Amino acid sequence: MYHYTEFDADFLSERNAQFRAQVERRIDGSLTEDEFKPLRLMNGLYLQLHAYMLRVAIPYGTLNSRQMDQLAMIAEKWDKGYGHFTTRQNIQYNWPELRDVPDMLDALAAVNMHAIQTSGNTIRNVTADHFAGAAADEVADPRPVAELIRQWSTDHPEFQFLPRKFKVAVTGAQADRAVIKAHDIGLRIVERDGAIGYEVIVGGGLGRTPMIGKVLYDFVAEEDLLPTLEAIVSVYNLLGRRDNKYKARIKITVHENGIEDIRARVDARYALIRPQFGGVDQQMLARIKADFAAPQFRVADEAPYRNAYQNDPLFRSWADTNLSAHRAPGYAIVSISLKAHGKTPGDASARQMRLMAALAKRYGHDELRISHEQNVILPHVHKSDLPSVFAALRAEGLGTANIGLISDIIACPGMDYCALATARSIPIAQEIATRFDELKLEHEVGPLKIKISGCINACGHHHVGHIGILGLDRAGVENYQITLGGDGTEDATIGTRAGPGFSADEIIPAVERLVLAYLDLRTEPAETFLQTYRRLGMAPFKAALYPEAESKERADAA
Amino acid sequence: MPKPFTPKVVTANALLEGDVIYMTASGWTRDLAEAEVLTDEADADLRLIEAQSQPGSIVGAYLADVTLQDGVPHPTHFREDFRATGPSNYAHGKQETVKEEHF
Numbered sequence: 113m114y115h116y117t118e119f120d121a122d123f124l125s126e127r128n129a130q131f132r133a134q135v136e137r138r139i140d141g142s143l144t145e146d147e148f149k150p151l152r153l154m155n156g157l158y159l160q161l162h163a164y165m166l167r168v169a170i171p172y173g174t175l176n177s178r179q180m181d182q183l184a185m186i187a188e189k190w191d192k193g194y195g196h197f198t199t200r201q202n203i204q205y206n207w208p209e210l211r212d213v214p215d216m217l218d219a220l221a222a223v224n225m226h227a228i229q230t231s232g233n234t235i236r237n238v239t240a241d242h243f244a245g246a247a248a249d250e251v252a253d254p255r256p257v258a259e260l261i262r263q264w265s266t267d268h269p270e271f272q273f274l275p276r277k278f279k280v281a282v283t284g285a286q287a288d289r290a291v292i293k294a295h296d297i298g299l300r301i302v303e304r305d306g307a308i309g310y311e312v313i314v315g316g317g318l319g320r321t322p323m324i325g326k327v328l329y330d331f332v333a334e335e336d337l338l339p340t341l342e343a344i345v346s347v348y349n350l351l352g353r354r355d356n357k358y359k360a361r362i363k364i365t366v367h368e369n370g371i372e373d374i375r376a377r378v379d380a381r382y383a384l385i386r387p388q389f390g391g392v393d394q395q396m397l398a399r400i401k402a403d404f405a406a407p408q409f410r411v412a413d414e415a416p417y418r419n420a421y422q423n424d425p426l427f428r429s430w431a432d433t434n435l436s437a438h439r440a441p442g443y444a445i446v447s448i449s450l451k452a453h454g455k456t457p458g459d460a461s462a463r464q465m466r467l468m469a470a471l472a473k474r475y476g477h478d479e480l481r482i483s484h485e486q487n488v489i490l491p492h493v494h495k496s497d498l499p500s501v502f503a504a505l506r507a508e509g510l511g512t513a514n515i516g517l518i519s520d521i522i523a524c525p526g527m528d529y530c531a532l533a534t535a536r537s538i539p540i541a542q543e544i545a546t547r548f549d550e551l552k553l554e555h556e557v558g559p560l561k562i563k564i565s566g567c568i569n570a571c572g573h574h575h576v577g578h579i580g581i582l583g584l585d586r587a588g589v590e591n592y593q594i595t596l597g598g599d600g601t602e603d604a605t606i607g608t609r610a611g612p613g614f615s616a617d618e619i620i621p622a623v624e625r626l627v628l629a630y631l632d633l634r635t636e637p638a639e640t641f642l643q644t645y646r647r648l649g650m651a652p653f654k655a656a657l658y659p660e661a662e663s664k665e666r667a668d669a670a
Numbered sequence: 671m672p673k674p675f676t677p678k679v680v681t682a683n684a685l686l687e688g689d690v691i692y693m694t695a696s697g698w699t700r701d702l703a704e705a706e707v708l709t710d711e712a713d714a715d716l717r718l719i720e721a722q723s724q725p726g727s728i729v730g731a732y733l734a735d736v737t738l739q740d741g742v743p744h745p746t747h748f749r750e751d752f753r754a755t756g757p758s759n760y761a762h763g764k765q766e767t768v769k770e771e772h773f
Contacts (some may be wrong), residue, residue: 139686141726159729161753162763192762207763210686438688456759527749528757536752538759588747 113174113401113479114259116224119618123267123507124221127228129153132214139211149540152263154272156227157213160531166205166213167230171203172240172258172282173489175483179482180469182223184462187451192218197458197655199571200240200279200658201482202230206529208253228266233274235265235345241283241290242483246491247443248437252308254284256401257337260393264338271345275352276360278345286602291484293325293515294318294576295602296362297344302331303310307552309333313367314344314374318570323363326371326425328378334397338451339389341383347374387579407492409440411546417495420502427502429555430513438491445497446476447483448505449512449520451579453549457523457541458486467508475501484573487515517554518562518627522573526566526583527590533566535583540564543620548627557627563598576600578642579626580607581619587656592619594626596653597645608650610657622657629656678714679705679743681753682731688766690753691728693721698728700764702754706742707736748753 116124132152138148154157156167158203169185175183183203187195190212191205208216220226228484230237238258245253261280265271271278283290283300292298298313309331316325332340348362351369359368366374420427436445448468451457460468468488472480481489505542506513514520521544524530526537541564548554563577567584574580579593591613598607614622627641633652634644645653679702680693691698692705699705708714716731721731734750736743745751755765 144725145729159683159688161749162689162756163683208688209689527752528759536758538757541761585749590748 113176113255114224114400115317119440120224120263121221124226124228127155127226127528128214128217128221129266131659133215135152135210135214148231149249153231154228155213155217156230157208158231158493158531160206160529161300161527163207164210164213165529166208166216166227167198168203168205168225168227169230169237170201170203170225170257170482171262172238172244173256173484174240174244175480175482176478177226177469177473177480179223182219182225182463184465185471186216186219187602188330188631189219194459194461195484196456196525196601197460197482197488199484199486199524199573200237201242201484202237203482204525206525221305231274231277232272233278235261235268235271235274235280237280238262238265239279239281239290239295239484240488241285241288241493242481242485242489243289243436244481245283245479246438246443247285247287247289248282248439249287251303252284253292253404253406254282254299254301255309256397256404257299257301258282259332259400259404260397260514261340261341261397264341264393267365271349274345274349275354275365276357276362276426278348278362280341284655286604287668288600289483291576291600291604292316293323293602294573294600295325296348297341298325304331307333310337310345312337314339315363315371316359317363318573319363320358320568320570321364321367322570322575323367324604324606325363325364328371328375335389335394336386337385338393339382340378342377342385342389346381346385347377351377355630355633382508389547390411397559403439406440406478409443410494411442411490412494412496414442417498425514426497426506426511429497430502430511433513433517434515440492442495444495446486446493446498446501447515448490448510450487450510451514451520451545452509452512453514453519453545454542455509457521460488461567464510466509467504467510471501471504485520487520489492511541514545514554516559516561517572518548518556518557518560520561522561522563522577524565524567526564526572532567532569533583534568534585535566535592537564537566537572538591540581540583540616540619544623547620547624551624553627553631556637557631558637558640560627562623573600574598576604576605577607578640578645579623581623582614586613590616594619594622594657596626596650597642598640610650610663612658619637625656625659629653674713675711676746677707677736677738677743678733679736680707680708680714680717680731680735681750682721685725685727685729687706688729695730702736703742705730705736705738705743707738708733715735 563573595607
């Protein structure tokens with residue numbers, strides 16, 4: 113993985129010293145809150161409902177054991193002993209005190225991490241496929257180019273005050289696990305005639321106006337990527353609307369001007385700036401690529417795995433749901449669920465973080481990944497080690513076998529923490545998971561993605577949930593709207609609203625009716641919820657959600 | 671006709687700790703039950719201005735609606751309920767340790 117150069121370390125050290133002085137000046141009264149707020153936000157420090165919140169970037173979701181250990185140390189020393197992994201491959205500390213934040217940032221810098229541009233109208237943390245470098249279906253590892261984009265965008269002088277925030281996601285595989293079509297820019301590594309290049313998608317995004325990104329270029333050569341990105345953001349910086357916050361994202365710019373107009377403008381800008389990119393970026397990319405060389409995969413007997421799989425039903429259940437195909441023979445990708453039934457999605461205690469770090473070090477070539485689905489990945493584990501890994505995870509409450517199932521729910525922090533939220537989302541996730549655990553149905557239900565947001569900003573990706581839940585404030589009471597048929601993969605689709613919302617008491621039974629209806633409607637167990645929805649459309653699901661309306665309609669018709 | 675004025679408290683976040691605080695007659699408290707309840711609109715506006723003139727210790731002061739039960743203020747909106755109590759996913763934050771000290 114990438115290791116900071118002297119330049120990176122010096123830059124970060126200077127930036128942290130600057131922020132330390134800014135915090136001191138805020139505390140001694142030299143800076144007002146209005147003056148301080150933009151400065152703290154540039155360094156990832158929010159003020160939420162109950163406390164400050166520090167959002168730390170985990171670029172392209174990649175960590176080593178030393179970094180994970182440090183995150184645990186920070187959680188214990190300056191927070192309440194846990195961290196919250198988010199849908200943008202960040203970790204959030206929900207309880208820091210203002211005076212401690214400069215020390216926290218220094219502790220992060222000591223392990224090559226920072227909180228820069230995790231807020232504000234800047235280019236945010238670059239996210240990537242969480243199976244990067246390990247997936248069997250990968251054209252190339254997306255992390256080197258994601259690191260190049262991190263370096264290019266960090267403190268980029270032209271892009272510190274964009275019309276609105278700007279999110280970039282990269283995948284190196286055909287199967288999209290990074291939701292690239294719901295990002296301001298989505299990049300997919302493609303191969304054409306033996307050469308590596310990028311499909312460039314712009315104008316995707318969720319929030320109050322969800323849009324699926326449009327293809328700006330179907331192939332951009334590797335050496336042309338950075339000037340292309342610079343041209344896109346530069347065009348957006350001038351053209352994007354600054355008169356209305358709700359129309360300021362690039363998805364609206366693309367929507368209002370049309371993709372052809374945007375392409376013409378980007379082409380013109382590109383022609384102007386291309387000569388400035390003299391190849392230094394490609395030299396840097398080559399060095400970065402060397403840092404991401406694949407580990408030395410070992411060859412070993414898989415018998416321990418086969419034995420455990422045959423003889424231990426708990427292990428078999430976990431292996432069936434939490435493992436994915438690895439590109440190296442004898443290896444598997446392990447998804448560690450941070451979705452134990454009834455717990456807060458994405459939370460990990462310091463103790464759990466240390467265990468995951470230790471397992472990565474001992475069994476996983478010292479690599480960990482954070483997924484946008486709020487789980488932790490050990491990308492490279494030899495199958496012979498899986499029984500030991502599972503036993504250790506189980507002992508710390510990390511052995512839940514539910515990846516991709518109904519209880520593997522994405523949920524934003526919602527009104528339990530977030531100052532912007534209009535309703536809670538975590539307790540809804542907790543109750544759904546607990547309910548389906550009681551029913552012992554989730555393995556029978558099979559792949560089903562529920563995503564919950566506690567406000568219209570859609571941090572919980574509800575628009576691309578097979579079942580999406582949006583929490584709103586209706587006249588001072590929490591109300592939950594359901595959308596159906598959303599999909600965040602390469603077949604990205606925005607879900608359709610099913611009808612009137614449900615109260616907090618009604619939403620769990622409503623989801624249960626929906627899922628039981630699916631079990632009745634599917635042609636065979638292999639037909640997933642999403643496939644059944646696509647085959648039948650909204651009507652039968654709507655009937656299940658609103659049985660009273662349905663019976664009234666029948667009575668009226670009779 | 672303007673809406674009748676409903677009882678309010680002045681609330682904010684503490685600058686250093688970031689936690690939820692309420693104005694009392696003589697300072698600030700972390701416990702809503704101890705907050706000064708304002709029943710007069712002009713008085714409430716004045717107290718809010720006084721709060722906002724303390725940027726060295728508090729952030730983001732505003733007036734929040736309360737109802738009185740046995741003379742004790744309670745939040746009217748669920749957002750204020752969570753601010754007064756802490757997160758509802760499990761017991762931590764303010765509900766765990768309502769600090770006694772005033773500042």
